[in-house]
Amino acid sequence: MTHKTTIHRLKLADFRNYAAASLSLDGRHVVLTGENGAGKTNLMEAVSFLSPGRGLRRASLADVARVGAPGGFSIFAEVDGMEGEVEIGTGSDGEGEAVVRRLRINGTAAKSVDELTDHLRVLWLTPAMDGLFTGPAADRRRFLDRLVLSLDPAHGRRASDFERAMRSRNKLLAEGRFDPAWLSGLERQMAGLGVAMTLARKEMLGLLAGLTGRADAASTFPSATLALCGFLDEEGDVPAIEIEDRYMAMLAAGRYRDAGAGRTLDGPHRADLLVRHADKDIEAERCSTGEQKALLVGLVLAHARLVATMTGHAPVLLLDEIAAHLDEGRRAALFDRIDALGGQAFMTGTDKSMFSALGERAQFVSVHGSVLSA
Structure with missing residues (x-):
């Protein structure tokens, strides 16, 4: 039996273009829509920092903090994860080359960011990966x-x-x-x-x-x-x-x-x-560009299925601009595959109608000028 891992609350401070942002989620898939440059991918990147490493952009910690911010960035999340409900706080501290990443689990400093994998696994697919092959x-x-x-x-x-x-x-x-x-x-x-x-x-x-x-x-x-x-x-x-x-x-x-x-x-x-x-x-x-995209999506979905099988918990999926180059039928098939994994997925797009096949399976959030609204 596969259990669902869900993020119920997300708060950002001085992260990319967000001076402050808060998002309450109800456990369904999350669709972030808005114009290019509004901050959709930045929000996804914040979720990717709930896993070890440098996030989906592989950025340096100094580059992630909001320009002009007095200190580093911070991310806070309430998660129903692999070991039950947990509060995760992570961010950066220090200046210049001395910037380091901090992590707190339920208010206690963690020894290593690898401890994040005790609570959730986060996987992603972004447009930057389209040229992988x-x-x-x-x-x-x-x-x-x-x-x-x-x-x-x-x-x-x-x-x-x-x-x-x-x-x-x-x-x-x-x-x-x-x-x-x-x-x-x-x-x-x-x-x-x-x-x-x-x-x-x-x-x-x-x-x-x-x-x-x-x-x-x-x-x-x-x-x-x-x-x-x-x-x-x-x-x-x-x-x-x-x-x-x-x-x-x-x-x-x-x-x-x-x-x-x-x-x-x-x-x-x-x-x-x-x-x-x-x-x-x-x-x-x-292969053609379309075939390469389909192969890549298939690989990521297979890996997500493998993680769910091996850990007993479905991963959180981050799928940036996932529907942009798919026709209506393929989008519907993709959403069904994502839903069948049994986890929570975050998806972005400029047009809300591209995600209509999700229906009530998703919570829609509008991103405009660094402001989030349901």
Whole structure:
């Protein structure tokens, strides 16, 4: 049985274009409508900060605070979540490079923002992701890592620790300091973290494959086949410790090559996510723009279904401008799929009529000049 996670109240202070805003919600889906630039996406971004990380825009904390605000921003939410009703407060503190993020759960300071995943999972789809299949591999890695983070919060720490160790190794090589003990220590750390990252990514793809492969050819959102390439591609059912040893040997053998290149040329930071339209058996990048959008929507919905299955709680979905490029029939099918997930979804659009198929399943909120009205 899947339980519903809902946000019942949201308050913002000095967040983006909002000096102050408050929104009371009744548990239904939320549709935010208004002209471009009114602050719809900013409100969605605020909800995305109820999860670890830098939000749906991946912005720095300093950029999120309202221009001219005397301090940082703050977000407060009342949530009926995975551990019952909870009050969540998060925001920024400090100035310049010293800006840090703060989090309080039921009035008590949290040790880490990862504690947010004890209460809710937040997933999103934005127009900036429309070029995912044709853009750089780094965008697809970030997309995949975000999927992994929703079920494995430690994945983010592994990735940041790997990057830190790799930067230290690169610096030593750039300075010509080929101390074998020091380099071996860093490479051992990179091997453990890098292989763990890769195995977590592959596990996520395996779990998703069981869901994305169920769509039929007539589905509004076609099925996709997923694969990871670019790092340790040939490793099958080999024990992790053996894979780590192989990666360490690869790093040791490539020291002079990496020194010449000015960067580490082998590792999980070079991997790429390959996506194919399963029914047509062609790469996603060769599909039409409409087919790429449908594949992406299908992936996000499949991931949301996976999160609900694995955690027992449906995630909160943030779908920015989701209806803009869909005809009436496809919009209705999309809304039915979203509703079937059993969670709460936030959606934005300039035209309220595009969401008419939702009927009473949604609460409509007008956004105009940073003012919210039901």
